[in-house]
Amino acid sequence: MDSRKKFKQSKRQDYLQWEDYYMATAFLAAKRSKDPTCQVGACIVDDQKRIVGIGYNGFPNGCSDDEFPWSKDSPDPLGNKFMYVCHAELNAILNKNATSLRGCTMYVALFPCNECAKVIIQSGIREVVYMSDKHAHKPHTVASKDMLTAAGVAFRKFEPKMKRIVIDFEDIDRQNFSQLPQTPQKDHHPIITDTLVSFHPV
Numbered sequence: 001m002d003s004r005k006k007f008k009q010s011k012r013q014d015y016l017q018w019e020d021y022y023m024a025t026a027f028l029a030a031k032r033s034k035d036p037t038c039q040v041g042a043c044i045v046d047d048q049k050r051i052v053g054i055g056y057n058g059f060p061n062g063c064s065d066d067e068f069p070w071s072k073d074s075p076d077p078l079g080n081k082f083m084y085v086c087h088a089e090l091n092a093i094l095n096k097n098a099t100s101l102r103g104c105t106m107y108v109a110l111f112p113c114n115e116c117a118k119v120i121i122q123s124g125i126r127e128v129v130y131m132s133d134k135h136a137h138k139p140h141t142v143a144s145k146d147m148l149t150a151a152g153v154a155f156r157k158f159e160p161k162m163k164r165i166v167i168d169f170e171d172i173d174r175q176n177f178s179q180l181p182q183t184p185q186k187d188h189h190p191i192i193t194d195t196l197v198s199f200h201p202v
């Protein structure tokens with residue numbers, strides 16, 4: 001009998017599907033954002049399923065998160081974040097680790113604004129998969145959709161296969177240690193104790 005059949009153990013069934021993996025990566029990146037009111041992440045994937053760019057919203061390099069303003073309702077435009085912040089989509093494109101983004105798909109937490117749509121189009125990205133379209137009625141989203149459509153960039157709402165993805169470092173630690181001889185874990189302090197990606201609109 002074919003040993004592959006004789007010894008074969010069935011694969012796990014509850015593994016992460018590709019699209020959930022990409023959108024979860026976008027949401028994980030968003031956790032790096034210092035914006036107190038809105039954290040956005042983006043993840044770009046090539047036609048071979050490889051992640052080729054990740055980004056989140058933040059101030060440009062050299063512009064301190066502690067010195068530039070995070071406000072959004074200052075009467076002085078110079079006192080608002082909008083003047084300074086780079087959107088997640090722009091950062092993901094600029095952070096690319098491939099020669100070209102032609103034909104790629106972008107997974108993003110929030111529908112791209114008109115400025116990001118311009119950069120998406122120019123980069124050659126062919127599809128945008130978004131989680132939330134909460135600004136659908138605003139001119140910057142209407143303009144964005146008009147440009148994406150004219151340029152032949154498809155967009156669709158993300159449909160998660162898994163509703164909840166949890167990475168609990170304490171739990172992972174516990175599971176690993178239960179398989180090892182028990183030695184006292186002196187001075188063990190996980191840096192991050194709990195990460196949860198739950199697919200609800202941002």
Ligand SMILES: Nc1ccn([C@H]2C[C@H](O)[C@@H](COP(=O)(O)O)O2)c(=O)n1
Pocket residue numbers: 035037038039040056057058072081085086087088089110111112113116
């Ligand atoms: N598609 C988007 C939309 C927004 N952002 C960034 C820009 C700001 O940091 C924040 C939005 O702030 P709000 O007006 O909701 O307080 O999110 C982005 O990166 N990508």
Ligand SMILES: [Zn+2]
Pocket residue numbers: 087089112113114115116117
């Ligand atoms: Zn934008």
